[in-house]
Amino acid sequence: MGLQIPYICAMSTWKDYQEKNKDRFLSELLELLRIPSVSARSEHKPDMLRCAEAVRQRLLDAGVDKAEIYPTEGHPVVYGEKIVDPSRPTVLVYGHYDVQPADPLDLWHSGPFEPIIKDGKIFARGSADDKGQFYMHVKAVEMMIRTGTLPTNIKFIIEGEEEIGSPNLAKFVSTHKELLKADVILISDTAMISLDTPSIDIGVRGLSYIEVEVTGPNRDLHSGVYGGAVANPITILARMIATCHDENNHITIPGFYDGVVEATPAERKLMAAAPYNEAEYIRDLGVKALWGEKGYTTNERTGIRPTLELNGIWGGYTGEGAKTVLPSKATAKISARLVPNQSSTVITEKLLAYFRQIAPPGVTVKAEEHHGGEPYMTPIDSKAYQAAAKAIEATFGKAPIPVRGGGSIPICSLFEKYLGVKIVFMGFGLDSDNLHSPNEKFELANFYKGIETIPYFHKFFAEG
Amino acid sequence: MGLQIPYICAMSTWKDYQEKNKDRFLSELLELLRIPSVSARSEHKPDMLRCAEAVRQRLLDAGVDKAEIYPTEGHPVVYGEKIVDPSRPTVLVYGHYDVQPADPLDLWHSGPFEPIIKDGKIFARGSADDKGQFYMHVKAVEMMIRTGTLPTNIKFIIEGEEEIGSPNLAKFVSTHKELLKADVILISDTAMISLDTPSIDIGVRGLSYIEVEVTGPNRDLHSGVYGGAVANPITILARMIATCHDENNHITIPGFYDGVVEATPAERKLMAAAPYNEAEYIRDLGVKALWGEKGYTTNERTGIRPTLELNGIWGGYTGEGAKTVLPSKATAKISARLVPNQSSTVITEKLLAYFRQIAPPGVTVKAEEHHGGEPYMTPIDSKAYQAAAKAIEATFGKAPIPVRGGGSIPICSLFEKYLGVKIVFMGFGLDSDNLHSPNEKFELANFYKGIETIPYFHKFFAEG
Numbered sequence: 001m002g003l004q005i006p007y008i009c010a011m012s013t014w015k016d017y018q019e020k021n022k023d024r025f026l027s028e029l030l031e032l033l034r035i036p037s038v039s040a041r042s043e044h045k046p047d048m049l050r051c052a053e054a055v056r057q058r059l060l061d062a063g064v065d066k067a068e069i070y071p072t073e074g075h076p077v078v079y080g081e082k083i084v085d086p087s088r089p090t091v092l093v094y095g096h097y098d099v100q101p102a103d104p105l106d107l108w109h110s111g112p113f114e115p116i117i118k119d120g121k122i123f124a125r126g127s128a129d130d131k132g133q134f135y136m137h138v139k140a141v142e143m144m145i146r147t148g149t150l151p152t153n154i155k156f157i158i159e160g161e162e163e164i165g166s167p168n169l170a171k172f173v174s175t176h177k178e179l180l181k182a183d184v185i186l187i188s189d190t191a192m193i194s195l196d197t198p199s200i201d202i203g204v205r206g207l208s209y210i211e212v213e214v215t216g217p218n219r220d221l222h223s224g225v226y227g228g229a230v231a232n233p234i235t236i237l238a239r240m241i242a243t244c245h246d247e248n249n250h251i252t253i254p255g256f257y258d259g260v261v262e263a264t265p266a267e268r269k270l271m272a273a274a275p276y277n278e279a280e281y282i283r284d285l286g287v288k289a290l291w292g293e294k295g296y297t298t299n300e301r302t303g304i305r306p307t308l309e310l311n312g313i314w315g316g317y318t319g320e321g322a323k324t325v326l327p328s329k330a331t332a333k334i335s336a337r338l339v340p341n342q343s344s345t346v347i348t349e350k351l352l353a354y355f356r357q358i359a360p361p362g363v364t365v366k367a368e369e370h371h372g373g374e375p376y377m378t379p380i381d382s383k384a385y386q387a388a389a390k391a392i393e394a395t396f397g398k399a400p401i402p403v404r405g406g407g408s409i410p411i412c413s414l415f416e417k418y419l420g421v422k423i424v425f426m427g428f429g430l431d432s433d434n435l436h437s438p439n440e441k442f443e444l445a446n447f448y449k450g451i452e453t454i455p456y457f458h459k460f461f462a463e464g
Numbered sequence: 465m466g467l468q469i470p471y472i473c474a475m476s477t478w479k480d481y482q483e484k485n486k487d488r489f490l491s492e493l494l495e496l497l498r499i500p501s502v503s504a505r506s507e508h509k510p511d512m513l514r515c516a517e518a519v520r521q522r523l524l525d526a527g528v529d530k531a532e533i534y535p536t537e538g539h540p541v542v543y544g545e546k547i548v549d550p551s552r553p554t555v556l557v558y559g560h561y562d563v564q565p566a567d568p569l570d571l572w573h574s575g576p577f578e579p580i581i582k583d584g585k586i587f588a589r590g591s592a593d594d595k596g597q598f599y600m601h602v603k604a605v606e607m608m609i610r611t612g613t614l615p616t617n618i619k620f621i622i623e624g625e626e627e628i629g630s631p632n633l634a635k636f637v638s639t640h641k642e643l644l645k646a647d648v649i650l651i652s653d654t655a656m657i658s659l660d661t662p663s664i665d666i667g668v669r670g671l672s673y674i675e676v677e678v679t680g681p682n683r684d685l686h687s688g689v690y691g692g693a694v695a696n697p698i699t700i701l702a703r704m705i706a707t708c709h710d711e712n713n714h715i716t717i718p719g720f721y722d723g724v725v726e727a728t729p730a731e732r733k734l735m736a737a738a739p740y741n742e743a744e745y746i747r748d749l750g751v752k753a754l755w756g757e758k759g760y761t762t763n764e765r766t767g768i769r770p771t772l773e774l775n776g777i778w779g780g781y782t783g784e785g786a787k788t789v790l791p792s793k794a795t796a797k798i799s800a801r802l803v804p805n806q807s808s809t810v811i812t813e814k815l816l817a818y819f820r821q822i823a824p825p826g827v828t829v830k831a832e833e834h835h836g837g838e839p840y841m842t843p844i845d846s847k848a849y850q851a852a853a854k855a856i857e858a859t860f861g862k863a864p865i866p867v868r869g870g871g872s873i874p875i876c877s878l879f880e881k882y883l884g885v886k887i888v889f890m891g892f893g894l895d896s897d898n899l900h901s902p903n904e905k906f907e908l909a910n911f912y913k914g915i916e917t918i919p920y921f922h923k924f925f926a927e928g
Contacts, residue, residue, distance in 0.1 A: 040785030100787055107683070164785050191689070205688060209786045218750030219571070220901040224669060224801055224871030225655075228771035229762045231755035234796070235709070235774050241699060242706035286682030291695035291826035298693045307692035310699050311789050316776035317797060321504030321628050322673045322834040323564055324799055324872075325775050325900050332698070333781060335788055337688055362755035370786035407688030408788075436789050437684035 013147045014455050022448060025139045026122075028058065029447070032097075032131050033115040033124040039075055039098035039164045048075045048160050051097045055158050056080070062138050063145035064156070070176075072168035075160030079179065082145060083153045089462055090153040092182035092419075093141075094411070095134025095189065096162035099126035100436045107438035120444045127442035128433040133188035134158055136428065136447060140454035149455070151462035155182055159411075162189075165209065165371020166411050173418045184384040184461065185415050188450060190405050190427025195445060197275050198392045198400040200385070201425040205306070206338030206375035207408035208348040212237070212355045213331045213366040220316075223326040231362030233330040234315045240358055241332060244308055248294035251308045251336075253354045259341040263304050271299050274401060284432065302406040306347075307337045333370070337408060344372035344410075373410020376423065383464045384424040391426075391456035395449065407435075426450075426457065477611045478919050486912060489603045490586075492522065493911070496561075496595050497579040497588040503539055503562035503628045512539045512624050515561045519622050520544070522599075526606035528620070534640075536632035539624030543643065546609060547617045553926055554617040556646035556883075557605075558875070559598025559653065560626035563590035564900045571902035584908045591906035592897040597652035598622055600892065600911060604918035613919070615926035619646055623875075626653075629673065629835020630875050637882045648848040648925065649879050652914060654869050654891025659909060661739050662856045663865040664849070665889040669770070670802030670839035671872035672812040676701065676819045677795045677830040684780075687790040695826030697794040698779045704822055705796060708772055712758035715772045715800075717818045723805040727768050735763050738865060748896070766870040770811075771801045797834070801872060808836035808874070837874015840887065847928045848888040855890070855920035859913065871899075890914075890921065 018025075037051035038044040052069050059067035059080035067080035075098060083090075102112035102125045110116050115124035122132060137156070144150035157180060159169055173180060190201040216233040217226070246252050263271070276299055282290060292301040301307070315330025317323035336347055352367040359365035378385055380402050392400045405425070412423050428450035434440045482489075501515035502508040516533050523531035523544035531544035539562060547554075566576035566589045574580050579588035586596060601620070608614035621644060623633055637644060654665040680697040681690070710716050727735070740763055746754060756765040765771070779794025781787035800811055816831040823829035842849055844866050856864045869889075876887050892914035898904045 040783065040787065042784070101781070101783055101785075103781075103783065104684070163787075207688070207788070209788070211786075216751065219898065219903075220568070221749075222871065222899040222901065223771075223773040223775055223799060224671075224869075225895055225899065226749070226766060227773040227801055227870065228756050228765035228769060229754055230749055230751055232774050234777045235705060238702035238705035238774070238777075241702035245699070285685075285690070285694055287680060287694055287826055288828070289695075289825040290693055291824070292692050301692035302690060305692060307687075309687040309691040309790055310696050310702070310780065310794075311687055311787060312780035312782045312791070313698045313702075313794065314778045314782040316774065317565070317567075318776045318778040318795075319504065319565055319567065320506065321565075322675075322797065322799070323504065323627075323775060323900060324671070324673070326773055327776070330774075330777065331782075333786065335687060335786070337691055360755070361753040362751055364752070405689075406691065407686060431689055434683065435686040435689065436787060437686065439683075 010149050010459065013149060014143055017143045017147055018451055025451065029132055029135050030115045032135065033126055034113055036113045037098050037160065038101050039161050040101050048098065052076045052078050052160060055097050058138055059156055062142035070172065072172055074168045077160065077172050078158040080156040081154065082141065082150065084150055085153070088151070088153055089183040090155060090181065091458060091461060092155045092157060092180060092185045093134070093137045094185055094187045095137065095158045096130045096160065097158050098160045098163050099129065100163050104438060109439055117444065121441040122444060122447065123439055123441045125440050127440055128429040129435045129440065130162065130189045132442040132447055133428060133450065136188060136450035137454055139451045143451070144455050144458065150458065152458045155180065165373065167371060169411055170414050173414060177418055180419055182419065182421055184421055185423040186426060186457065187409065187423055188426050188428055189409060190407065190425045191429040191431050191433065192427055193275060193401065194430065195449060198396045198398065199403045200388055200392070200400045201405035201427055202380055202402045203340065203377040203404040204375065204407055204409045204412060206342060206344045207335060207373045207410055208338065208344050208351055209335040209370040209372060210348060210351050211331065211333050211368055211370055213329060215329050215364045216362065217328055220328050221326040223324045227326050230326070231360065232326055233363055234327060236360060236363050237315065237330040237332055240355060241310060243358065249292055251306065253350055255350055256306065256347065260306060260339055261341055263300065268300065271303065272297065274299060274403060303404040304339055306339050306342060309335055311335055337406060338375045340375050340377055342375060344374050348372050371410065373408050374413035376409070376412035378423060378425065382422055384422055384461060387457050387461035387464055388424045388426050390460045391453050394456045395453040474613050474923065477613060478607055481607045481611055482915060489915065493596055493599050494579045496599065497590055498577055500577045501562050501624065502565050503625050504565050512562065516540045516542050516624060519561050522602055523620055526602050527609035534636065536636055538632045541624065541636050542622040544620040545618065546605065546614065548614055552615070552617055553647040554619060554645065555922060555925060556619045556621060556644060556649045557598070557601045558649055558651045559601065559622045560594045560624065561622050562624045562627050563593065564627050568902060573903055581908065585905040586908060586911065587903055587905045589904050591904055592893040593899045593904065594626065594653045596906040596911055597892060597914065600652060600914035601918055603915045607915070608919050608922065614922065616922045619644065629837065631835060633875055634878050637878060641882055644883055646883065646885055648885055649887040650890060650921065651873065651887055652890050652892055653873055654871065654889045655893040655895050655897065656891055657739060657865065658894065659913060661865065662860045662862065663867045664852055664856070665869040665891055666844055666866045667804065667841040667868040668839065668871055668873045668876060670806060670808045671799060671837045671874055672802065672808050672815055673799040673834040673836060674812060674815050675795065675797050675832055675834055677793060679793050679828045680826060681792055684792050685790040687788045691790050694790070695824065696790055697827055698791060700824060700827050701779065701794040701796055704819060705774060707822065713756055715770070717814055719814050720770065720811065724770060724803055725805055727764065732764065735767065736761065738763060738867060767868040768803055770803050770806055773799055775799055801870060802839045804839045804841055806839060808838050812836050835874065837872050838877035840873070840876035842886060842888060846886055848886055848925060851921050851924035851928050852888045852890050854924045855917050858920045859917040
């Protein structure tokens with residue numbers, strides 16, 4: 001069923017097109033990065049709508065047949081498609097136009113929504129996660145459409161709630177199965193080791209994200225007058241957090257590791273072969289020593305082991321100077337990364353139950369779920385994975401290493417459930433891109449390399 | 465050396481004067497409360513100057529001979545005096561015109577700097593701590609001057625840095641010993657049990673206030689990409705805090721209790737006799753159970769035992785929704801209340817050393833002092849204490865109970881050191897005044913009772 005495109009011909013056509021249009025590709029991306037589409041903050045709702053409309057327009061400009069905005073109960077989904085021939089395979093590209101909050105703002109070297117190019121890097125919130133990455137697909141598709149070389153049908157689903165756990169995507173996908181029908185889902189929302197050592201993520205971890213609020217007295221108290229007589233919610237919350245790991249940094253939540261499959265010696269040997277320079281890793285993070293679960297390497301800790309991290313904490317007086325207050329409340333944001341055979345639903349329940357149960361009598365605890373997502377694995381013997389690997393080999397000159405990424409893309413298992421197709425991750429970011437952090441960046445070289453590589457995926461997938 | 469004022473005569477003169485002027489006394493106080501003189505926040509520097517000038521003007525209006533603003537390296541000190549006759553005893557009134565920060569603002573029923581009278585209470589930041597209380601002295605002195613009945617020389621020192629630990633007061637006092645020379649220091653910055661059960665604080669606890677900042681990686685990281693491989697500063701800080709108390713809520717900082725004198729059975733029996741309704745205490749605070757050091761009662765925990773409280777904590781993402789960040793830093797504000805025979809300097813050093821020493825290798829810890837103050841005791845057999853007790857008996861109709869307060873007035877030991885005189889605390893606040901908390905209030909009845917009582921102190925002290 002595949003369309004055969006003469007290899008050399010397509011290569012030079014695409015190269016020419018990209019070379020002639022690369023400055024425009026970049027300036028279009030920068031425009032998109034100027035929209036502060038922060039899904040977590042209600043004050044950015046108008047920016048979210050503006051961003052969705054901009055994405056829809058860019059899809060139309062790229063030459064798709066139609067592009068529409070689908071409202072949800074939260075932020076809208078943008079859908080677009082170019083059906084070349086119903087008999088050809090269909091690639092569904094997933095991406096997200098929403099971004100993480102930019103704070104702490106004072107740590108940014110330049111405005112998070114005023115993108116600048118410095119040292120070959122695009123600095124802006126969303127540059128790598130995920131505007132810069134899904135936009136590579138928009139431009140690659142434009143390139144194929146405009147040069148008459150699009151070998152597949154293409155569908156885009158660009159959502160606006162990835163950074164808040166895609167609360168409305170399941171409903172959208174389950175009620176639009178026909179619209180979204182495809183042979184593979186292609187996602188660029190992950191990283192590779194480097195341009196010199198290309199890699200493909202074959203697994204992403206699941207996520208359970210909760211918030212725990214500890215309340216002591218019904219109001220803030222004077223710490224001199226009442227201190228020592230009532231439970232201090234900060235102290236209690238700290239004690240609760242301190243019990244979540246043992247002295248070997250194993251997680252102590254009862255049943256947390258149930259079902260987790262230990263990696264075999266062979267698997268661990270393979271992982272250990274991946275390029276990793278511990279001294280460089282330590283220097284980059286500016287720490288004196290690494291820290292983690294005893295008995296595992298850094299790559300294992302971030303890839304195949306589940307983790308529990310504190311994402312935020314606050315309570316009492318946090319301003320300048322000193323205030324002798326015994327606060328009424330203290331709150332923490334806590335999330336776990338999950339590996340295959342762990343269920344986000346089950347782990348979230350275990351976490352919530354744990355914090356509720358260990359609360360001492362002097363306080364009340366409110367523990368609630370933010371969002372979750374199941375872990376996901378891509379089979380490396382699938383046609384889609386093979387097409388991605390061949391595409392990378394075609395433009396990078398070497399085969400990619402399959403790796404398991406530490407992050408989470410909660411919608412993966414959802415797509416599999418409702419659409420019944422597999423996902424391939426072709427991430428062109430780097431671990432050093434400062435995702436979710438100040439000074440997020442996306443390497444210009446990676447942006448262009450992505451646009452260059454994506455058409456080969458379509459070509460090989462169509463031919464496969 | 466004392467001046468004998470006919471008792472009955474003075475009583476009716478003062479009563480008349482107060483009755484005729486009470487509305488003006490109140491409205492003057494409300495004006496003072498409208499100035500947001502928050503010493504801890506640099507943006508309030510202009511308000512601090514405005515407040516100091518207002519206090520100076522009020523002293524002049526009350527009839528003192530002179531009133532001046534003395535600049536310091538921080539916020540200025542207001543000094544005023546009325547020297548009736550150098551041979552008479554001199555009372556130095558200490559107070560502070562600065563207030564605690566008002567946040568969390570959303571918990572206030574009305575604006576913290578828009579005082580309102582409701583149910584016989586003045587609601588405003590600083591109403592009880594300490595504007596309302598030092599202003600009783602200004603009005604009592606006006607009353608005595610205007611009616612020609614001031615039996616003592618009077619000096620006022622109203623400072624602007626009490627809530628931040630009086631960092632510049634030692635220098636001011638040590639370089640103005642002659643100016644401040646007095647026979648007693650009178651302070652209204654504490655509470656009594658109730659108008660039905662008057663009491664006098666004979667001791668205040670000392671204070672050591674520190675800030676601990678834990679730094680892990682040199683930037684905020686994606687918790688999925690790096691989680692599990694580097695120390696999370698929130699987790700580490702929580703673990704450090706959790707080690708500060710043992711399972712009996714004894715403080716575990718090495719040497720913390722060195723020198724602390726255990727109360728004798730007789731002392732404890734006396735304390736147990738003070739009015740205290742545990743059910744009412746629990747209901748008022750809205751907790752299910754009290755919480756504190758094993759083996760001690762609530763009054764002992766808040767009065768004669770040293771404590772260690774968390775005053776604030778923050779780190780990572782604290783906004784709406786979820787952000788999967790592994791933060792670079794987490795910070796806590798921590799303070800200890802100290803009892804006689806503990807030294808603030810020594811305890812502060814022990815606290816700082818403790819947090820520095822227990823830091824694991826994956827993080828760096830910066831521990832610094834905010835401020836401190838030594839514990840202080842007033843001898844109840846002194847002439848000044850006896851004058852205060854007699855004054856209270858004169859207007860309340862019953863003798864005050866001597867109690868040990870839980871709060872701290874760090875400048876006490878400083879006054880003793882440089883001026884060589886004792887302090888008497890005549891506090892007219894209540895424990896329920898919400899000091900340092902939202903909805904701080906001062907009972908109108910207590911404000912007026914204070915103005916009524918203070919002249920008797922001067923009378924009895926002059927006669928003593």
